[in-house]
Amino acid sequence: MKKIINTLTIIAGMAVISACNKKLDVVPEGSPTLANFWKTDKDVTSGINAAYQPFDDENFYGRGCFWFIDASDDMVVGRGKPEAENIKNFNPSFIGGSYTEGQWSLRYYVIKRANDILRYAPAIKMDAALKQRYMGEAYFLSGLMYFQLAYNYGDDRAGVPIVNKYNPTPGEVVPRAKNVSENYDSVISDLKHAAQLLPYFDTYKPEDYGHAHKAAAFAYIAKAYLYKKDYANAASYADSVILSGKNKLLDNFADVFTIANNWTGEYIWSAYSTAAGTGGWGSILPGVMLENTGWGKYNGWGYYMPTKELYDEYEAGDIRREASILKPGDKVKYFGDTIVYNSKNSKSGYQFRKYMEPFGYASPIGTYLSPSGDHPTTALNPPLIRFAEVLLIKAEALLMQGQNADKEINQVRHRAGLAPLTNATMVNLKHERRCELAGEWADRHRDLVRWGDAQAAYAKPLHGVTGAQIWPARTFDPAVNHVWPVPQREIDASGGRIAQNQGW
Template sequence: MKKLKYITCLLSAGLLFGSCQKQLDISPEGARSEGNFWQTGEDALLGVNSMYIPFDGEEFYGRGFMWFINASDDMVTGRINTNADNIKNFNRAYYSSSYTVDQWDMRYAVIRRANDVINKVPAISMDAALKKRYLGEAHFLGALMYFQLTYNYADNRAGVPLITPENNNDPNPTPRAANANANYDYIEAELKKAANMLPYLDQLAAADYGRPHKVAAWGYLSKMYLYKKDWANAEKYADSVITFGKRELLNNYADVFKAANNYSTEYIWSAVGTAKGPAGWGSILPGVMLENKGWGIYNGWGYYQPTKELYDAFEAGDKRREVTILKPGDKHMFFGAERTYSSVNSLSGYQFNKYMEPFTYANPVGTSVSPNGDHPTTNLNVPLMRFAEVLLIKAEAALMQNKNADDPINKVRRRAGLLGITNATMAELKKQRRCELAGEWADRHRDLVRWGDAQAAYAQPLHGVTGSVIWPARTFDPVVNGVWAVPQKEIDRSNGVIKQNAGW
């Protein structure tokens, strides 16, 4: 009989799953089978917690998903890696190999578990308010997974398969939806349900921080509408966050990337992490971006290094540049000692600095840095969406409706130490998204694609700190490469019901 896997311990503060040592296989051998599991409030909690299990996967919010963002002009692969190079160069050979192929499967695992919660929890006799929140979590996480799948794999020719609560247990392969808009319509409905069911962040107990909240649902509604080019609704839901979301920019840009501020007023939604336990838990991105071998002190992986193009995109006096990028000669703290930055293996000569805070302390292993350098999580929750991005979504949606966008853009500029401007244009909006959100899951590559700028951007070579070419110009075909290839293993195991994106 099919087994269900659930986390064996309750969530501790900020979803610190690292304290859980193993998962419980609930099978029919004994009292707890799938058939009699969904009976109590405790069962409901375990079922809800099971949705988060894939988030600890190395490829979920660590390395795999970031390979797609690495295609942009802001970063290069770093260490030579044939498969990673194929991804960045839009080479068809990548989609049957590692790193990205599990993205599809892991996100559908979350979706199916969310559907289980939606199907099973309503019949459980338990606290009504808690039941409502659990269902809101399921609607939110399922919608978020579909959003990430849709903007990576779907366009006007084909969507991604819709596995819903109604067909969740259908053993037959589900074909792709008609197009991306069919997916966006479903995501819209799910996020609206989530927003109606979820509390505000400040209504959650501290032990539940890291779970979905109302403003996260509004934020992703706003971003989804931006991708759908529904500018009025993108603006509307950005305004909901700005006006009613109890969110504000932190005064200091650098403070956004400190673990103490994981749940600050700028937080909307993050990839949770912890250093606790034998191997930590959550996003490994900080360790993946760290200098390869960490100057002999910690096992950094040396991927995703900034380009000179990104460094030069910042205006003079922009405080964000040094927070974002380490260049040769910069002073920085590492394992309690001041160092002068240099790299023995960086392809570009730069390193992203945003996620370095956990590594700055003396003796950070086990407190702010994972004891296992092969799974280099930290206690810094890597932002997936924050308030600054919502301001820029508001600005972009306004500009696309021929409205003035100076106010939200200038809030971002002034926090960066720059003067305000008048009559901001899309060029300014694009620059602010690039400089504000560099190296984040906001996804520079996807921005270039949706703006229609990718082909021209990728036709230019990329340079390192010395000015030398470190990545040659690439050929980007918007008709083909505007979406990524469906993993071949998904096509194979569907017996061809799921079709490949045209051109791949």
Template sequence: MKKYILLLALGLMACDKNLDMTPQGAPTTGNFWKTSSDALAGVNSIYELYSDDDMYGRGFFWLNNASDDIGTKPRDNAERIKNFQVTGDESDTRNIWAKHYMVMKRANDVLRNVPKITMDEKLKNQYLGEAYFNHAVMHLELAYRYGDNRAGIPIQDRENPENIYVTRTKSVAENYAYIAEDLKKAADLLPLFSTYKNADYGRAHKTAAWAYLARTYLYAKDWANAEKYADLVVTSGQHALLDNFEDVFKTANNWSKEYIWSVTSSASDTRFGCIFPGVCLDDKGWGLYNGWGNFYPTKELYDTYPAGDKRREATILKTGDKFMYFGEERTYNQDNFKVSSSNRTGYQFRKYMEPYGYANPIGTYVNPNGDKPSTSLNVPLLRYADVLLIKAEAKLMQNKNADAELNLIRKRAGLVNLTNATLSDLKRERRCELAGEWTDRHFDLVRWGDAQAVYAQPLHHADGRVIYAARMFNPAIHHVWPIPPMEIQNSKGTLAQNQGW
């Protein structure tokens, strides 16, 4: 990367406008990093990229399309992802790598420069903790998607930003170790979320660092540490499951006890937020809003839920279901609310529909710009239920009993308790609980070694017809995605493509 120029200094606003992207000038490294205001601007610039369409805005979600839970509007790139025929140069995939490294670069600028600024030490520590945390989250998201035991991903030179041609690590295990150390530093420096005022909601906090440590160790298959850090979150007293599953996905609960880390979104500001709710809404939104109609749940997902599981109806709309839309009760796939021709599965995700339920929601709950269809709902990236499931999985992998954690999840779903739960039980609960969320079902299957067998089965429409034939997943190749070719071309020989791509 060339010498970094800080483009945006972002202020914070309360409630659902936490990351206000109002430009505050364009200071260069020569006249910057002098004051506490500079430190704040530097930290806030890290969060600005989260809303980019190639990040949590939209693009990164395309990779989730590989899973058996998702059917997408027919388009070339979606078909290539579904069938593991991507090159990494598709418009939906080519910028993911670079954008994550841009966020990491901004975090490293903070870590290198803020310690030299004379300012309040408590605030300085918080800013450094935020930088460590955000660097680690970005690093993790690339590490398990692009790295394996044959080659990890490059670790930026934190002390020398001019050293830009960095080789891949010998194994992704090196990346996981580096990520874990960053998250431990973040946890030591960050305050608890409960100490933040509303204006600081959306900033990194202590239990989020522990939760991401648990996720990191899960991918590293270090079960003892995955359990340890998940348990730190559980015993912190900061989090709990909401009583009703559907309440997790209501705007009023953006910052509930179940919140750990989300994409802070807005219904009115087109400059930041996650547009995934609009991307999942029926194409053209039945004439009332510009839904994009890209992602739909499959029959395989719907049928996974056992009878009486409250999560199914809260997660998926099927023909005949009643739902609120623009202030009135509607019937899904009937009369004026039939599914669009682009709907491949006959279902729709309901999880993100709450903002559309209000009368006259546009401008208050729904973004007036249909080309940036974010809503007032913060889309979860890691929530407390996920932590419980991580702890359960880690315990089962150590031949420990995980009934307590799984039964907390099941109780809320209206299901009876399990006794001596198995890994198969864990897999089902994880799928049902986190369907259509950022946790990424595809990489769960890869991590468990189940992807080849699962993808060898066809996927179906609600009416039973096949919408995707059996797919060929090669676990020696397709367990990672291809690095964008332009990154390899620009690396002056320091980057090599993942084997087989």
């Protein structure tokens, strides 16, 4: 991954970007133009590395879409922030604000760079195996970006635009796909191409960590089929990961969220992050979830704080609860000392513990924490999809087909220190997803929406550690709020050809 970071530092200042039609026109030195780029193997390497560059944006995997995840009943906006509160309350007045406006364009930026690889790399003479891998990475990044766009913005009435990969028309405004199913078909096609071309992660050298690989493609195919409600294929592609023998559950749940295990058995795909450099690189989520002002030692931002409803969801004896959530009186390592957790700022009084390990070291700034608290990346990679979720994807797909899913669910429960279930139901599956994946990009809000549970869940108020109400009941209209509004700037830039989602 060092190769990515070093190249991105150079390319970030060299990319020529237009508001409506972003292009990667870069060269290692001199004036960047398409006429003198896409000539050598170095150009292809620079091109694929540049496709990852937007991952460093603070709103890519740090905030941005996480404001949508924050809409769930598992967490609240940790401190006063009107725009964030309006998002959680499904109040359309946040449209046009700053928090989520960039999510659409950032992902199409990655798609554009991936498409450039697919257009230009085939004609370039270079090592065949490396070219194949880069092509696979491009398909993977395209598929992943479209997937994240589709499930946030697309429904049966309109999907998101699908850009021509190989012969785009410069300046063309591409209309929205006719529905989200069309998007999922495109996503699955991209990811299947990726799976065919990519090697497994265990063939990579450390300098290549963070690049797309075969198991990640299989895992997202399974999740895309799950969202498409094609349960047979969801189970089948989950098995492509499970039966490969390349991944496994770590023995200790808390170990998943440690720097030492960034790349071990549980890893499928994460938000690669590092504290290296003057401002770090990657996801700022751990810093965003840290106590506001970090008890005077680091610039925690104090958002996305757990609710009592989430804390109470855990069964007695479930070791995941204490590994996932800090409550007042709990002991935790912080800047080399053992402190007793007590929030001075959190609206709920709780904090997610999952991302605290980098803050536990003595003198962590510069090694485990970014030197810049304004971009608080850490050396911990927040998981985006991990092996436990793949097991639960298969379990859900089996249950939705009327089949038994005890084996998969009990694997997850066994690690949590819980007794096995017999003839588990969807009620059990929903419980396990909530407890296993709390505070992660697995997206509790999206789960509630796709299960049809959001309206009832959000009609209940949320509470903090003392039992006091900290968030009122909300009105969720399943005909409107099942998707998020298209960013206003995309509608404006398209001259109205890209229409807003109905009801927003």
